[in-house]
Amino acid sequence: METFDLIIIGAGPAGLSASIYASRYGIRHLVVGEVTGGLMTQTFEIGNWLGTENITGQEFSDAAAAHVKSYGAQIRPAIVTNIAPQADGGFVLSLADGKELSAKTLLSATGTHHRYLDIPGEKELAGKGVSYCPTCDGFFFKNKVVAIAGGGDSAAEAGAYLSNICSKVYIVVRGAEMRAEKFWKDLVQKKENVEVIFETNIVEIKGETRIDDLVLDKAYQGSKTLKADGLFVEIGLTPNTAFLKDMGVGLDEQGYVKVSPDQSTNIQGLWAAGDATTSSNHFRQIVTAASEGAIAANSILQHLQRGE
Amino acid sequence: METFDLIIIGAGPAGLSASIYASRYGIRHLVVGEVTGGLMTQTFEIGNWLGTENITGQEFSDAAAAHVKSYGAQIRPAIVTNIAPQADGGFVLSLADGKELSAKTLLSATGTHHRYLDIPGEKELAGKGVSYCPTCDGFFFKNKVVAIAGGGDSAAEAGAYLSNICSKVYIVVRGAEMRAEKFWKDLVQKKENVEVIFETNIVEIKGETRIDDLVLDKAYQGSKTLKADGLFVEIGLTPNTAFLKDMGVGLDEQGYVKVSPDQSTNIQGLWAAGDATTSSNHFRQIVTAASEGAIAANSILQHLQRGE
Numbered sequence: 289m290e291t292f293d294l295i296i297i298g299a300g301p302a303g304l305s306a307s308i309y310a311s312r313y314g315i316r317h318l319v320v321g322e323v324t325g326g327l328m329t330q331t332f333e334i335g336n337w338l339g340t341e342n343i344t345g346q347e348f349s350d351a352a353a354a355h356v357k358s359y360g361a362q363i364r365p366a367i368v369t370n371i372a373p374q375a376d377g378g379f380v381l382s383l384a385d386g387k388e389l390s391a392k393t394l395l396s397a398t399g400t401h402h403r404y405l406d407i408p409g410e411k412e413l414a415g416k417g418v419s420y421c422p423t424c425d426g427f428f429f430k431n432k433v434v435a436i437a438g439g440g441d442s443a444a445e446a447g448a449y450l451s452n453i454c455s456k457v458y459i460v461v462r463g464a465e466m467r468a469e470k471f472w473k474d475l476v477q478k479k480e481n482v483e484v485i486f487e488t489n490i491v492e493i494k495g496e497t498r499i500d501d502l503v504l505d506k507a508y509q510g511s512k513t514l515k516a517d518g519l520f521v522e523i524g525l526t527p528n529t530a531f532l533k534d535m536g537v538g539l540d541e542q543g544y545v546k547v548s549p550d551q552s553t554n555i556q557g558l559w560a561a562g563d564a565t566t567s568s569n570h571f572r573q574i575v576t577a578a579s580e581g582a583i584a585a586n587s588i589l590q591h592l593q594r595g596e
Numbered sequence: 597m598e599t600f601d602l603i604i605i606g607a608g609p610a611g612l613s614a615s616i617y618a619s620r621y622g623i624r625h626l627v628v629g630e631v632t633g634g635l636m637t638q639t640f641e642i643g644n645w646l647g648t649e650n651i652t653g654q655e656f657s658d659a660a661a662a663h664v665k666s667y668g669a670q671i672r673p674a675i676v677t678n679i680a681p682q683a684d685g686g687f688v689l690s691l692a693d694g695k696e697l698s699a700k701t702l703l704s705a706t707g708t709h710h711r712y713l714d715i716p717g718e719k720e721l722a723g724k725g726v727s728y729c730p731t732c733d734g735f736f737f738k739n740k741v742v743a744i745a746g747g748g749d750s751a752a753e754a755g756a757y758l759s760n761i762c763s764k765v766y767i768v769v770r771g772a773e774m775r776a777e778k779f780w781k782d783l784v785q786k787k788e789n790v791e792v793i794f795e796t797n798i799v800e801i802k803g804e805t806r807i808d809d810l811v812l813d814k815a816y817q818g819s820k821t822l823k824a825d826g827l828f829v830e831i832g833l834t835p836n837t838a839f840l841k842d843m844g845v846g847l848d849e850q851g852y853v854k855v856s857p858d859q860s861t862n863i864q865g866l867w868a869a870g871d872a873t874t875s876s877n878h879f880r881q882i883v884t885a886a887s888e889g890a891i892a893a894n895s896i897l898q899h900l901q902r903g904e
Binding site for chain 2: 301304305308309312313314335336337338339340341348351352354355358423426427448449452453471475549550551568569571573575576578579580582583586587589593594
C-alpha cells in the first residue's frame with residue numbers, strides 16, 4: 289500500500305495551496321481530488337485574486353495545478369469512499385477504484401456544491417450567464433439586467449449587492465415572502481432597481497451561448513418570459529462532508545467542519561480547510577480557501593515534526 | 597476635506613486585497629500606504645502564491661498595485677500621523693504632509709517590520725542572500741549553507757525547517773543558550789546538519805551581489821569568518837501598531853491587534869487585517885494577509901449597508 293505523511297482530499301484552492309506549502313516544507317504527500325480546481329472551474333472569470341486582473345476559473349485551476357506539479361507533487365483524480373482511522377494514529381483511505389492508500393495525517397478540503405435548480409438550460413449555460421457567486425461574477429454584469437433565484441439571506445444579499453452594479457435586478461422567490469433577515473429584506477425593498485417576484489419558479493433558461501430568456505411558471509406583468517442577461521442561483525450550498533460524519537468529525541448544523549484557528553478538527557491527525565469549514569468568518573472565496581490551506585499545512589508540519 | 601466610506605491604511609497584501617474587494621463592492625475608498633507592496637517588496641522570490649510559480653516580491657507588488665488601480669482605486673503614498681475618532685462615528689486622519697482626510701470606516705493593515713541586526717552589509721544584501729522569511733525563501737537555498745541569527749522560537753523553527761532543505765545550517769546565538777521552546781531546541785539538537793554557535797554575534801556581512809562571508813565577533817573553530825550562502829535574520833518582528841495604542845485599540849502583549857473572526861477590532865468602525873493582527877493562527881504569509889483583507893472588506897460592506 290502506498291504510504292504518505294499527508295493525503296490532501298480535494299483539489300480546489302484549499303487543497304492545492306496546502307500542497308504547495310507541504311512541498312516546500314518537504315512533506316511527502318498526495319492530492320486526491322475529483323475535479324482539479326474544484327468549484328473554481330465553474331467561475332466565469334476571476335477578478336479578485338490579488339495581482340491577476342482577469343483569469344477564467346479554468347485557466348486559474350490549470351495554473352494552480354501546474355504550480356503544484358512543479359514541486360513534484362501528484363494530483364490523483366479519484367474518489368475517496370472510506371476513511372479508516374488506524375490504531376497507530378494514521379488513516380487508511382479506500383478509493384472508488386478499489387485501491388487503498390495510507391497516510392499519517394489527512395487534510396479534508398472537499399469544498400461545497402451549489403444546490404442547483406435542475407431545470408433545462410442550467411447546466412448548458414453555467415459560466416455563460418448562469419452563475420452561483422455574485423461576489424465573483426457580479427461585476428461582469430455591470431449595467432445589465434440580472435435575475436436571482438432564491439428567497440433566503442444569500443438571495444437577498446445578492447440582490448442588495450447586484451443592485452449597485454446592475455441596471456435591474458429581479459429576485460424570483462418560490463414562496464409568498466422572503467425568508468431573509470429583516471435587515472436584508474428592508475435593504476432590498478429600498479432599492480429602486482430591485483423587483484421581487486413572489487410565488488414563482490424559473491422553469492427553463494433559454495439561450496445557446498448566452499441567456500436569452502428565463503421562463504417562469506406564472507406570468508409576471510403579463511408574461512411568462514423574463515428578459516435577463518444573467519441568472520444567479522442562490523438556493524444554498526451544501527458542504528461535501530457527508531463522508532466525514534461516520535468518523536465522528538465535528539460538524540455544525542449545516543454540515544460544515546468545525547475547525548480550530550490552526551484548521552485542526554476534533555479528530556487527531558485530521559485537518560480541514562476551504563469552503564467546507566467554519567473558518568474565515570464563513571466568507572467563501574478562493575483567497576480564503578488558499579489561506580486556510582496554507583495555515584493547515586503549517587500546522588501539519590509542526591505536528592509531523594513533533595512526531596519525529 | 598476629502599471624505600471616503602473607507603480608508604485603508606497600509607498598501608501590503610492585506611490592504612491591496614481589501615481594496616480590490618471594496619472596489620467590486622462599490623465602496624468609495626482610498627488606500628494610504630508608505631510602501632506599495634509593504635514587506636513583500638523585500639522578498640527574494642515568491643514561490644507559494646497559488647498559480648504563480650515564481651515572481652519577485654517587487655513584481656508581485658507592482659501587479660497587485662496595477663490590479664487595485666484597474667478598478668479606479670487610488671493608492672496614496674503618505675504617512676498617517678494621527679487618527680481622531682469623531683462624534684458621528686467616523687474618523688479624521690492627519691497625514692505627515694499636513695493634509696486631513698475623513699472616513700466612515702477604517703481598515704488598519706500596517707503589517708510588521710523585521711527587527712534588523714543593524715550591521716554593515718545587511719541593508720545592501722537584503723534580497724541578495726539576507727532574508728527575513730525562511731518559509732518564503734528557504735527553498736532558494738536548497739543544498740546550500742545558511743546561517744540564522746537569533747536564539748528564540750523563530751530562529752529554532754527556522755533551523756529545523758532549513759535543515760531539511762539546506763546542506764548545512766548554523767544558528768548564531770547571542771546568549772549562552774537558546775530561548776526557544778524545549779520542543780524546538782530538542783529538534784534542532786537532533787539534526788545532524790545544524791550547528792549552534794553560542795555567545796557570538798554576527799558583526800558584518802561581506803559580499804557585493806551575494807554573501808561571501810559572515811564576520812563573527814568571536815572565533816568559531818579557529819576563525820572569525822563563517823562561510824555561508826544565506827543569512828536568515830530571526831530576531832523578531834514588530835507590528836506597526838504603536839499609532840493605534842492611543843486610540844484604545846485592543847492589542848496583545850506583543851502589540852498585535854486583537855481581531856474578531858470578521859476582522860473587526862474593539863473600536864466601532866475600525867477593522868484590522870494582515871500581519872499586524874492576531875488572525876490566521878499567527879501564520880504570516882501573503883495569502884493569509886490577502887484573505888484577511890478580503891474578509892475585512894466583506895465585513896465593512898455589511899456594516900456600511902446596515903448604516904444606510
